[in-house]
Amino acid sequence: MQRAILSKKNQITVISGILLITALFGHLVLKSEEIVLPSLIIASILGAAPIAIQAYQALRVKVVSIDVLVTIAVSGAFFIRNFEESAIVTFLFLFGAYLEQRTLNQTRSAIKELTEMAPESALKLMEDGEFEEVDVDEVDVGEILLVKTGAKVPVDGTVLSGEGHINEASITGESVPVSKRKDSQVYAGTILENGTLQIVADRVGEDTTFGKIIELVEEAQDSKSEAERFIDRFSKYYTPAVLVLSFIVWLFSRDIELAITILVLGCPGALVIGVPVSNVAGIGNGARHGVLLKGSEVFQDFSRVDTIVFDKTGTLTIGNPKVADVEIYGDNAEDVMAYLASVEKESDHPLAKAVVEYIGDTKTYEVEKTDVVKGGGIVAQVNGHRVAVGNVKLMEQEYIDLHGKALYDIARFEKSGNSLVLVSVDGELKALLGIRDRVRPGVKEDLQKLKRLGVKNLVVLSGDNQGTVDLVASELGLTEAHGHMLPEDKAAFIKKLIEKGHIVAFVGDGVNDSPSLALAHIGIAMGSGTDVAIETSDVVLMNSDFSRLPHALGLTKATSRNMYQNIFIAVGVVLILLASVFFSDWMNMSIGMLVHEGSILVVILNGMRLLRYKL
Numbered sequence: 001m002q003r004a005i006l007s008k009k010n011q012i013t014v015i016s017g018i019l020l021i022t023a024l025f026g027h028l029v030l031k032s033e034e035i036v037l038p039s040l041i042i043a044s045i046l047g048a049a050p051i052a053i054q055a056y057q058a059l060r061v062k063v064v065s066i067d068v069l070v071t072i073a074v075s076g077a078f079f080i081r082n083f084e085e086s087a088i089v090t091f092l093f094l095f096g097a098y099l100e101q102r103t104l105n106q107t108r109s110a111i112k113e114l115t116e117m118a119p120e121s122a123l124k125l126m127e128d129g130e131f132e133e134v135d136v137d138e139v140d141v142g143e144i145l146l147v148k149t150g151a152k153v154p155v156d157g158t159v160l161s162g163e164g165h166i167n168e169a170s171i172t173g174e175s176v177p178v179s180k181r182k183d184s185q186v187y188a189g190t191i192l193e194n195g196t197l198q199i200v201a202d203r204v205g206e207d208t209t210f211g212k213i214i215e216l217v218e219e220a221q222d223s224k225s226e227a228e229r230f231i232d233r234f235s236k237y238y239t240p241a242v243l244v245l246s247f248i249v250w251l252f253s254r255d256i257e258l259a260i261t262i263l264v265l266g267c268p269g270a271l272v273i274g275v276p277v278s279n280v281a282g283i284g285n286g287a288r289h290g291v292l293l294k295g296s297e298v299f300q301d302f303s304r305v306d307t308i309v310f311d312k313t314g315t316l317t318i319g320n321p322k323v324a325d326v327e328i329y330g331d332n333a334e335d336v337m338a339y340l341a342s343v344e345k346e347s348d349h350p351l352a353k354a355v356v357e358y359i360g361d362t363k364t365y366e367v368e369k370t371d372v373v374k375g376g377g378i379v380a381q382v383n384g385h386r387v388a389v390g391n392v393k394l395m396e397q398e399y400i401d402l403h404g405k406a407l408y409d410i411a412r413f414e415k416s417g418n419s420l421v422l423v424s425v426d427g428e429l430k431a432l433l434g435i436r437d438r439v440r441p442g443v444k445e446d447l448q449k450l451k452r453l454g455v456k457n458l459v460v461l462s463g464d465n466q467g468t469v470d471l472v473a474s475e476l477g478l479t480e481a482h483g484h485m486l487p488e489d490k491a492a493f494i495k496k497l498i499e500k501g502h503i504v505a506f507v508g509d510g511v512n513d514s515p516s517l518a519l520a521h522i523g524i525a526m527g528s529g530t531d532v533a534i535e536t537s538d539v540v541l542m543n544s545d546f547s548r549l550p551h552a553l554g555l556t557k558a559t560s561r562n563m564y565q566n567i568f569i570a571v572g573v574v575l576i577l578l579a580s581v582f583f584s585d586w587m588n589m590s591i592g593m594l595v596h597e598g599s600i601l602v603v604i605l606n607g608m609r610l611l612r613y614k615l
Contacts (some may be wrong), residue, residue: 002053009050013094018450019043020091020114022614023084040083047090048074053139066272069242069263073231076260077589088590089264092597094350118211119188122154122478123147126258147197152189152301154567156208157199159184164195223292234271257589258581265577265592270599274566279606282559285613291552292540301521302539302553303560304503308455309494309516311508312462312472313350315546323358325418327409336430339515340423343389344372347378373397375486377421378540387565388424391465400424406432414467421518436468440546444476447548449615453557457502461493461516491515509544552614562610573599 005012019039026035051067051074058065070093077086123131125144136154139145144160147153153166163176168190177193180186186199186206204210250259279296286293293299310316328336338442342364344352362393376397377390388398392410395402395560400422402410409432418434448456456587459480462469466483473481482493494516497504506520517523517537525537527543541548577595580587 002057005049005053007213008097009094012046012050013091013098015089016043016094018049019046022088040087042076043087044074044083044090047087047094048078051090051093063236065239066267069239069267072243072246073260073263073589076256076263080256082257082589085589089593092590092593095597119152120155126481129416136409137199137205138209141201141204142200145201147186147192147199149192149194149196152191153186153199155188155199155201156203157186157201157274159186160198162195162197164197166195166606167191167193170580173246186531200294234268238271242268261589261592262578264589265581265587265596266574267596268568268570268574269509270573270596271567272605273600274570274607275563277604278559278562278566278610281607281610282555282562282613285610286552286555288611289423289551289555290542290545291548291555292542293552293556294538294540296524298538299556299559301503302505302556304457305522306506307459307497307502308505308507309451309459309490309497309520310478310506311490311513311516312460312464312469313437314509314544315507316443316460316472316476317439321354321435321437323354323433324436326358327406327432329406330430333431334362336423336425336474338365339385339387339425340389340431342367342382343370343378343380346380350400351421351435352436355421355433358433384429385425389421391420392422395422395424396430397612398427400423400427400429402429409565411467414465415471417468417471418555419464419468432453432498438474439472443546445548446550447476447478450553453550453553455553461490487513487515494519507549511545524552551615555610555613558613559610561609566606569599569603570605 006337016257020043023036023039023043027038028034048071051072055065055067055071069344072091074086074090077089119136121133122136122139124134124147125146126132129148131601139155145154147164149164154558159180159182161182163179163181166180166186167177168187180195180197188203188211196451207254231441242454245266246259246262249262253259254613276296279299282299283293283296288394293302302593313321337359341356341359341362345364346352346367352361361591370378370380372378373394375392376394377388379388379394380388381387388394388400392402406429410420413432413434416436418436421433421435422429423431450458457480457484458476458478460469460473460476461482462472462477464483464486466481467481469481472478485493490513494504494506498519498521504520506516507524507526507569508517509526513525517525522539523537524541526541526546539552541552573595577587577592581592
């Protein structure tokens with residue numbers, strides 16, 4: 001019976017409204033109490049039924065909810081035969097609940113749109129050489145799929161053949177189509193606007209970028225901010241306090257109508273709903289614009305950040321370094337390059353990849369007794385020779401004589417912003433390579449936006465040499481730059497900033513950034529970074545789009561402001577209503593309920609403004 005009544009709540013609201021109109025018509029036009037009284041009584045009983053059921057369910061779990069206050073107030077009005085007030089209050093409460101649900105559903109639509117974008121089927125290459133439509137859950141890593149014009153890409157994968165343009169708005173927030181051809185990366189949930197592609201599945205199901213977006217956003221919705229937790233605790237004591245206040249007023253005044261009016265006016269509905277609606281709208285806006293905010297608690301700290309620390313490679317720079325300068329010392333350059341290529345092929349470091357790409361096709365040898373020197377490089381046996389590949393620190397550990405010309409070249413390379421790779425064979429320096437990475441386009445402008453949003457300190461930390469780091473800092477106008485930083489050095493630097501009272505955000509993308517991401521108040525990961533960095537972080541910039549960072553900071557500031565606005569509105573309305581009861585003659589239950597429901601709608605609509613937020 002309870003479920004049946006609650007499921008018909010909207011229909012009950014409509015009938016109550018019709019009965020109220022009938023009573024009004026009977027009173028003003030027909031002047032007939034035979035129509036007015038039954039209409040108001042039926043409207044009161046009918047409207048009170050779902051509210052009373054919700055109150056009963058709340059009391060069963062030992063919660064004194066708003067429904068309890070309204071049920072007591074309506075019962076009191078009915079008891080003193082004030083049927084007009086009881087009918088109006090129940091209708092306004094039910095109608096307000098309907099409007100709240102409707103507007104909240106619109107607020108959540110940004111997140112609902114995400115789940116609806118999830119691909120459901122795929123065209124998979126079968127054993128007979130034909131493509132057959134299967135459920136997306138039946139696709140495994142390594143299988144070949146066909147994507148046609150207008151279709152959603154079903155998995156994260158790599159293009160094997162074909163060309164086309166893909167709308168990646170669901171991942172990056174950008175609606176401008178991106179050209180795709182052989183070896184391009186494609187993401188699940190994006191749409192092929194033209195062309196035909198054959199792709200190989202790299203990540204499927206929940207492991208895809210899109211799957212992680214949905215998972216993270218759903219987790220964010222379920223989490224509660226510090227403000228929400230405070231309001232939950234406040235409401236737990238506030239609602240019974242209103243009940244006690246109402247009883248005390250009745251005890252001293254013996255005016256039951258005044259007592260039940262206080263019950264209605266003291267309802268904390270707007271206060272309870274105001275902060276969650278701001279959080280959900282903020283998370284929804286972020287999801288639409290390629291920013292994943294992992295939980296409501298992120299807003300509070302991120303909005304107060306005064307220091308942002310950046311990793312250099314892959315964050316401020318593109319992360320695709322190229323060999324720019326080379327110096328060879330002595331003869332046998334071809335053999336030296338062959339030894340170097342053999343060692344660097346063993347590594348997945350970005351500088352190693354740049355070296356292998358530069359050398360190209362060459363003879364390689366088997367590498368033996370490989371020793372990775374932390375923060376230095378690699379030492380190995382290659383074709384009977386001891387080969388060391390790394391930075392100046394490694395050469396010093398290997399007691400390599402860095403003669404005058406080498407020292408001059410090192411200084412010159414560093415001044416040009418190069419990362420250094422030195423090569424020694426059997427204790428002699430044989431080669432020096434300078435490798436440069438390009439600063440991300442538009443980063444300088446984005447950093448200026450961060451400053452305008454109130455960030456006082458912009459710091460870069462890098463394992464690279466100081467000269468390279470200084471050059472990047474100078475080009476981008478950063479506050480501080482520190483090179484030769486190991487992962488533990490970065491984490492120690494973050495810890496010192498926090499101890500000095502700074503609110504710190506760290507932006508990085510690699511496994512070595514994870515300690516700093518976890519230690520900072522706010523960890524921000526680039527979306528194309530490692531899984532460890534993404535899992536450790538509080539905020540993810542999808543597709544590694546640095547321009548999302550100012551939007552993310554501006555959004556959290558706007559959301560935080562919005563929360564406080566809603567709290568101010570909610571508390572202000574309750575105080576004004578309660579003051580009006582004691583110091584005016586015009587306040588009654590009906591007007592109080594109207595203003596109360598109006599305040600709930602105001603905070604919801606105020607929160608919904610965040611869905612349209614743009615920096």
